[in-house]
Amino acid sequence: MVLYGLPHSTISSLQRVQNTAARVTLGISARDHVRPALKELHLLPVTYRIQYKVALLMYMVHVI
Numbered sequence: 838m839v840l841y842g843l844p845h846s847t848i849s850s851l852q853r854v855q856n857t858a859a860r861v862t863l864g865i866s867a868r869d870h871v872r873p874a875l876k877e878l879h880l881l882p883v884t885y886r887i888q889y890k891v892a893l894l895m896y897m898v899h900v901i
Contacts, residue, residue, distance in 0.1 A: 840887045852883045 840848075859874040860867065875882065881889060 840883075841891055848883055848887075855880065855883055 840851075855875075856871040859871055859878055859880065860869075862878065863874050865871075865874055880886075
């Protein structure tokens with residue numbers, strides 16, 4: 838996985854992009870908390886998404 842092990846500074850910038858995209862998609866202001874928007878869009882925070890993808894990849898390697 839390309840994103841696994843990246844520094845926190847890189848991950849945080851990716852998280853800001855995801856948060857902004859969620860705010861634009863749902864039309865909420867920058868002052869509102871983004872967590873409910875991510876939940877409504879069924880999006881994991883970037884750190885958890887990376888962990889999920891690595892775990893899924895390892896599961897698929899193990900099963901196949």
